[in-house]
Amino acid sequence: MKTDQQSRPVAPQRTTTKAPPRRSTLPALDRFGLSSRRVFVRHVAACGIGIILLYPLLWMLSSSVKPDGLIFTDSSLWPSEFDFSHYSDGWVALDHPFGLYLVNSLIIVVLSIIGNVISCGMAAFAFSRLQFVGRKAFFAIMLGTLMLPSHVLLVPQYVIFSNLGWLNTYLPLVVPAFLASNAFFIFLMVQFMRALPKELDDAARIDGCGNYRIFLSIVAPLCVPAFATTAIFTFIWTWNEFFSPLLYLTSPELYTVPLALRQFMNAEGLSSWGQIFAMSTLSLAPVIGFFIAGQKYLVDGIATTGIK
Amino acid sequence: MTAPVLTPTPRQRSGRVRAGTQSSSRRRRQDWSGYVFLLPWFGGMLFTIVPFLWSLYLAFTDYNLLNPPEFSGLTNIKRMITDTTLHHSLGVTFLYTFISVPLSLIAALGVAVLLNKGMSGLKIYRSVFYLPSLIGSSVAVVMLWRAIFGADGIVNDLLATLGIQHTQSWIGSPDTALGVLITLNVWTFGAPMVIFLAALRQVPAAYYEAAALDGASRWRQFRSVTLPLISPVIFFNLILAVIGSMQTFTQGYVVSNGTGGPSNSTLFYNLYLYQQGFTSFDMGYASAMAWLLLLVIAAFTAINFIGQKYWVYYEN
Numbered sequence: 001m002k003t004d005q006q007s008r009p010v011a012p013q014r015t016t017t018k019a020p021p022r023r024s025t026l027p028a029l030d031r032f033g034l035s036s037r038r039v040f041v042r043h044v045a046a047c048g049i050g051i052i053l054l055y056p057l058l059w060m061l062s063s064s065v066k067p068d069g070l071i072f073t074d075s076s077l078w079p080s081e082f083d084f085s086h087y088s089d090g091w092v093a094l095d096h097p098f099g100l101y102l103v104n105s106l107i108i109v110v111l112s113i114i115g116n117v118i119s120c121g122m123a124a125f126a127f128s129r130l131q132f133v134g135r136k137a138f139f140a141i142m143l144g145t146l147m148l149p150s151h152v153l154l155v156p157q158y159v160i161f162s163n164l165g166w167l168n169t170y171l172p173l174v175v176p177a178f179l180a181s182n183a184f185f186i187f188l189m190v191q192f193m194r195a196l197p198k199e200l201d202d203a204a205r206i207d208g209c210g211n212y213r214i215f216l217s218i219v220a221p222l223c224v225p226a227f228a229t230t231a232i233f234t235f236i237w238t239w240n241e242f243f244s245p246l247l248y249l250t251s252p253e254l255y256t257v258p259l260a261l262r263q264f265m266n267a268e269g270l271s272s273w274g275q276i277f278a279m280s281t282l283s284l285a286p287v288i289g290f291f292i293a294g295q296k297y298l299v300d301g302i303a304t305t306g307i308k
Numbered sequence: 309m310t311a312p313v314l315t316p317t318p319r320q321r322s323g324r325v326r327a328g329t330q331s332s333s334r335r336r337r338q339d340w341s342g343y344v345f346l347l348p349w350f351g352g353m354l355f356t357i358v359p360f361l362w363s364l365y366l367a368f369t370d371y372n373l374l375n376p377p378e379f380s381g382l383t384n385i386k387r388m389i390t391d392t393t394l395h396h397s398l399g400v401t402f403l404y405t406f407i408s409v410p411l412s413l414i415a416a417l418g419v420a421v422l423l424n425k426g427m428s429g430l431k432i433y434r435s436v437f438y439l440p441s442l443i444g445s446s447v448a449v450v451m452l453w454r455a456i457f458g459a460d461g462i463v464n465d466l467l468a469t470l471g472i473q474h475t476q477s478w479i480g481s482p483d484t485a486l487g488v489l490i491t492l493n494v495w496t497f498g499a500p501m502v503i504f505l506a507a508l509r510q511v512p513a514a515y516y517e518a519a520a521l522d523g524a525s526r527w528r529q530f531r532s533v534t535l536p537l538i539s540p541v542i543f544f545n546l547i548l549a550v551i552g553s554m555q556t557f558t559q560g561y562v563v564s565n566g567t568g569g570p571s572n573s574t575l576f577y578n579l580y581l582y583q584q585g586f587t588s589f590d591m592g593y594a595s596a597m598a599w600l601l602l603l604v605i606a607a608f609t610a611i612n613f614i615g616q617k618y619w620v621y622y623e624n
Contacts, residue, residue, distance in 0.1 A: 039426050046422060050436045053495065059462060060452050072460040119348035126349075132342030142349070145356060149555055149605055151578055152598045155366055155591045156359030159373065179352030186349070211341040240446040242558045247586065258447040265451065265565055273455055280448035287443055295435045302438075302502050 057284075064277035071273055083274075087282075090275030094263050095252045098279055101260040105239055108173050108256060112238045113231045115177030116185050120230060121223065123180045124189030125215045129201060146183045158247065172248045173241075177234070185230045192226035193219060225297060232294040236287050257283045366595035373589050384596035394597070396572055397580040398604075404486060404576070405553045408493040413545055416497040420504035421530070434505065437498040444496035450562040454479050457488045479563060482571040489559045489574060500545040507541035508534065536621040543612065543620045550608050554601065557582065577601060 055077075063071045067083040074080060091098045126132070127139050161172040180186060196219065204214050220227075242258040249255060255263075261283060264276045291298065343350075367384060369377035388394055423433055443449050457463050457478035467474045478484045511534060519529045535542075560568055560576040568575025568583075581601070585594030 042422055042427060043429075046419075046427065046433050049419060050433060053437060053440055053498075056449075056452055056456055056495075059456070060448075063455075072462075072465075075462055075465050119352075122345040122347075123349040126342045126345035130342040130345065132340075135342065138346065138349075141353070145353075147551070147609070148356075148360070149551070149598070149602055151555065151581060152363055152602050153356060153359040154363075154581075154598060155585055155595045156362040157355065158586075159591070160355070160359065162373070176352065176355065178348060179355060180349040181352040181355065211345070215345070236442055240443065242445075242447055242561070246561075261447045261451065262562060265562070276451060277455075280451060283448050284443060284446065287446070288439070291435075291439060291442055295438075296431075298442075299431075299434055299438055299502055302499055 060277050061281055064274065064281045066274065068272075068274050071277075086274035086278035090264075090272075090278040093272065093275050093279075094260055096255075098260065098282065100253065101255055101257045102282070104254060105256040108170055109235055109238045111170070111174040112177040113234045115174065116180075116182060116230055116234045117227050119178050119180035120182065120185040120189055121220065121227065122215070123186045124193055125219055127186070128190045128193035129198075129214075129219065130211060142183050142186055146187065154247075161248065167248060168250045168254065169248075170254070173238075173244055182234075185233070188229060189223065189226045192223055196222055228294065229297040229300075232290055232298055235290050239283075239287055363595045363598060366592050367599050368596075369592040371590075371592040371595075373591055377592065380592065384593050387593065388596060388600060393572065393575070394577075394580060397568070397575045397577045400486060400573065400575055401554055401556065401577040404490060404493070404556060405550060408490040409546070409549045409553055411490070412494045412497040413500055413542070413549060415494060416499075416501035416545070417504050417542070419497070420501045420508055421534070423505060424508045434502060438502055439498065441496035441499040444492060445556075445558045447558065447562050450492070450559050453488060453492050454563055457484075480570055482569075482573040485563070485570055485573045489556075489563065492559060493553065493556075500549065503541060503545055504538065507538040511537045537623075539620040540622060543616050547609060547612055550612070551605055554605055554608070 058077050062077045062079055064086055065082050065084055066074065066079045067081055070079065070081060094101075123142070127135065127142070157172075161167060164171075166172050166175075176182075200218055200222075201214050204218050209217070240258065241256075242262075245256045245259050249259065252263075261276070261279060264272070264279065366377055368379060368381060370380045370383065371377035419437060423430055427433065440449075455461055459475060459477035459480065461478075463478060464474050478488050515533050515537070516529055519533050524532065555578055556576045557578040560574040560579045561582075564570070564574050566579075566583075568579050577597075578601070581594050581597045584590045584597060
């Protein structure tokens, strides 16, 4: 701020290049015209923000291995005393062992990933690389559904699923994924497929490939990054999804991880925070693991399409 | 009658005809396979468009799932007009949106500007800042927030070390509970930040050089070069953030065990809708509420689209 005011009357680059001799001990300006001191200040600020953002998560991790008495009294992140019993106690604290909920969530997630990649991939291929009557109109409808709040469809969908006898099964959670119902993924893949050269299709067509062959042998292999982005986002969103399982699942043995976690609040009151933190840590670990593995895809994915 | 004149020579005719059938049959084949590839999506649209129209009908009915829907005219709408809890939940949702959306967008833009130039390790920062937005609405994190802002949570600890005695639970008091959820939402500013960062990198460096030569301060450069050039992205983030926060559900549900308490201070509109539809099984009223939300979101989006003429700058 101070340097801004000083440099206001003159061009900032000139002030910095004309830096007085006492600053000359600093390394030269980088290519953006920022002095290394300014870059250092930015690093300090960015690290500070990063610590504030991560602190709650680190506190949860550290609390999950602290003895109960220390969780709210010892505010240091490194526990003075380690106690891993929250993990073993929390694992069996609910009606069923926590592993069952993890497996339930995994089943839904894996099926959703398969469904989204196949159905959204097919739709995106049609929208981006095939010519047919009504393509533009269908594409406009697809974009329109991006904006539609899901709660408008909630009651009728519930009634339909209820009449189909799908309540208290995984079908309402999984079948929509096979029906390309997430327009974000279609849009993401359309953006990706449009960037592939059209000549590839033409060459394959001359060689006698039909559209199915072109999709399977040419476009799909090139779209692996887009499919990976879809898979990772599907994993994280479906894993965290709370509302649909709350609506459709009633038997505790079918519960997903978020529903199980919420049960801690009901069953145990607020007395067993250590177990809650231990199971919360377990529930977030796969998400954070997938995030670390796929962060390039994820961050680039939202930078280009605006998916959150 | 005009045949002799207009009939093409056999060779011409065969050529044209073959070309014609070939292209039309090829187009037809393309048509067909386009629809085949869209088959799953058509199925999905059935599960979207039919419920969409049906819910509009249900909004004018009395329906409890057990008996068939009974047409009730404007009863639901009249009830919405006098339902003070509904007004309150709309107020909670608006307050949450109007405070947390600007705060998180300002944080996102500020941090994006901070990271934009000359930072090594950019990708690490970008990922660290983005992480909260991936898990911000998960049950685990909402419960964590409940612990942090509880009576003996670390926030009160921190205040105590600063010499401020606050022994009440932030989450248990009607005056502060919503504020706690607002901090949770602001904590997830990383997603719009990544989009801002991508936009900032598109701004040509030459514009800043020109502005600097004209004697523009950094603040002036930010206001007169950066802001106009990234205004379409600010607009995009604003629309997404408003739509998203108007639909908040999990935070209010988990923090209050589904009640919207204390004293309805976290009774988000969607939570009230859920209570009406799926605990009271008043599905006609819930449908009417859903349509009101749709209209409110549409109105906000329309206001934003009209307002953008005054502040969003498109280069073309």
